Amino acid sequence: MESHKAMNRRSKMQVMGLIAGPIVFALIWMMNLDPAEPEVTRMAAIAGFMAVMWVTEAIPMAATSLLPVVLYPLMGIMAGKSAAAVYFNSTIFLFMGGFLIALAMEKWNLHKRIALLTVKTIGGGPARIVFGFMMASAFLSMWISNTATAVMMLPIALSIVFKMEEEFSAADTKTFTMPLLLGIAYAASMGGAATLVGTPPNLVLTRTFEQLFPMALSISFGTWMLMALPLSVVMIAIIWFLLTQVFYRTPSHVKVDPYVIEKEYRQLGPISPEEKKVLIVFAATALLWIFRKDLNLGFAIIPGWASLLPFPKLVDDGTVAITMAMFLFFLPTTRKDAKSATILDTRIFSKIPWGIILLFGGGFALAKGFQVSGLSEFVGNKLQILEGTSSVAMIASICTTLTFLTELTSNTATTQMILPILSSMAVAMKINPLMLLVPATLSASCAFMMPIATPPNAIVFSSGRIRMFEMVKAGVLINFIGVIVITGIFLTLGTMVFAIFPGEIPQWALLSAN
DSSP states (O other): OHHHHHHHSOOHHHHHHHHHHHHHHHHHHHHOSOTTOHHHHHHHHHHHHHHHHHHHTSSOHHHHTTHHHHHHHHTTSSOHHHHHHHTSSHHHHHHHHHHHHHHHHHHTTHHHHHHHHHHHHHOSSHHHHHHHHHHHHHHHHTTSOHHHHHHHHHHHHHHHHHHHHHHSOHHHHHHHHHHHHHHHHHHHHHHHHTSTTTSHHHHHHHHHHHHHOTTSOOOOHHHHHHHHHHHHHHHHHHHHHIIIIIIOOOOTTOOOOHHHHHHHHHHTOSOOHHHHHHHHHHHHHHHHHHTSSOEEOSSOEEOOGGGGSSSGGGOOHHHHHHHHHHHTTTSBOOOTTOSSSBSSOGGGGGGSOHHHHHHHHHHHHHHHHHHHHTHHHHHHHHTGGGTTOOHHHHHHHHHHHHHHHTTTSOHHHHHHHHHHHHHHHHHHHTSOTHHHHHHHHHHTTOOOSOTTTSHHHHHHHTTSSOOHHHHHHHHHHHHHHHHHHHHHHIIIIIHHHTTOOTTOOOHHHHHHHO
C-alpha cells in the first residue's frame, strides 16, 4: 500500500509546475502585449501556461494537450468545434498507418529477425559488433518507434554481455558494454530522424509547416530523406568512432562469441508466411512513401508515381500509410497457433499510443492559435531587428538551444512550442522559414547526455550498466558535434533539397504572413 502511494505522489517538478503555470498565465495576461489586439495577450498567456505544464509534466502531457479545446472558446481565440477539428488530420493518419505496420512487425517478430540478421551479417570483433547493433537500431527506428527498437535491442545486447562477463574481467567487458549500450540508444535516435515517421518531432514539423504556410509545397517523405538520411549516416559513423575508438577501446584479447547471435537467430526458425506478408507490405510502403513525389537529386529528377493518378494532388503520405496498413487487416494467417484470422485484428487498436496522438493534436492547436490570434505576426514584428543576422550563426544557435533544451524536456512538446516562434522569426528576418524549422527539428533528436532526454537513453540506462556521469561524458561532446554536423549538412545539402536561397524569402511565406 505504501509503495502504491509513493507511485501516485507528485514529484517536486510537477508541484512546481502546478504553481508556476497559473502564475505565468497571470503575469503574461497583465502585460497587455498589444492593446489593439487583446487576443494576442490571451493567446500568449495560454501558450505560456501550456509550456510550463508540458515542461514540468505537472499533469500528463496528453491532458495538457487538450487545454486549447477548453481555453480557446472561453478566451475568444477559436470556436470549440474549430479547435477540435485541428487535432485530427493527415499527419495523424500518417503516424497511425506507420504505427500499425510497426505493430505488425513486432507481433510477428519480423523486427527481431531484421535486427539479428544485420548483426549476424556484419559480425566480427567487438567494434564491428557495436556497429552491427547500431545499424540494426538505426534502420528499425526509421520505421518503428525508437522506444520499441531500444526495448527489443537491449536484451539481445545484454545476452552477449552476460556471455562475455563469464570469460573476461569486468574492466575489459565494460569497454565493450558501454559503447554497445550507448550505441543502441544513440543510433535509435539518429535513425528516427532520417524519416518523417521515425520520430514525433518530424511529424510536428510537417503539420505545423502546412498550417502556418498553407501556400507552400508540403514536405514529402522522399524529400525529407534526401537530406536527413545522409545526416543520420554521418552522425552514426561519428558516434560509432567516438564510442569504440576514443571513449572506449576494447582490448585485443577480448573476443565476442558469434554463437550467441547465431543461437538467437536460429531460435526464430525459418521465416513464416506471416512475416513474409508483413515484410512485403513494409517494403512496399517505404517505396511508395519515398517515390510518391518527384525527387530532385540535383543531377536528375525521378518522377513520382502519384503523377500517374487522375488526382495526384489529393494523395499524400497519410493516404499511403492507411492504404497499406489496411492490407494487414485483410491478409490471412496460416499458423495454427495464431490468435487471429488476419495479420492484424481489432485488438491492435488498443496498442496505438493515443496519448502521443493527443500530444500531436495539442501542438497543432497551439500553432493554429498563434496564427488566428495574431500572436505569430506580433512576435514577427518584434523580431524584425534580427534581419541581416548571419545564417550560420542563427542556425548554430538554434541547434544548440534545441539540443540542450530537449535534454530536460519532451522533444515533441519542445518542437510544438518552438516551431511557431521560429516561423515568425524567419518571416521577420526575411528568410525562408525552412531555414530555421528544419535544423531545429533535427536538433530535437540529438540529445545524448541525459537518461531522461529520449526514451532510448532511458531504456539503456535502466539496464544498470551505465552511470549518469558516463552518459553525460560521452553525450556532451556528441551534442556539440551534432550542432556542427546539422548546421554544415543543412547549409550545403539541405538548402539544395528544399530549394532554399539564403537571404531570400519565398512568396508563399510573405503571403501566409499577411
